[in-house]
Amino acid sequence: MTQAYVVRFVGGPLDGRVDSHAKPPESPKQTVTHVHLHGGPKIVHHYDLQYAVEYGCEYRLRVED
Structure with missing residues (x-):
C-alpha cells in the first residue's frame, strides 16, 4: 500500500x-x-511552503509586518 502525500495548512x-x-507535486507552489x-x-x-519530513509538506500562514 502506498502512503499518500499529505499537505497541511497551519494558521489563518x-x-x-x-x-x-x-x-x-513535481514543483510545489512556494x-x-x-x-x-x-x-x-x-x-x-x-501561506508559505515548508517541508515536513513525517508526511509531506505544510503551508504556514505568513505573518505580515
Whole structure:
C-alpha cells in the first residue's frame, strides 16, 4: 500500500485543512494565496511552503509586518 502525500495548512482561515495526494507535486507552489470574500471586504492571506519530513509538506500562514 502506498502512503499518500499529505499537505497541511497551519494558521489563518485554512488552519487544520489537510489535502491528500497520490504523489508529491513535481514543483510545489512556494506560496499559496487565500482570498476571503464572504459578504465583506476582501481579506488576503498568504501561506508559505515548508517541508515536513513525517508526511509531506505544510503551508504556514505568513505573518505580515
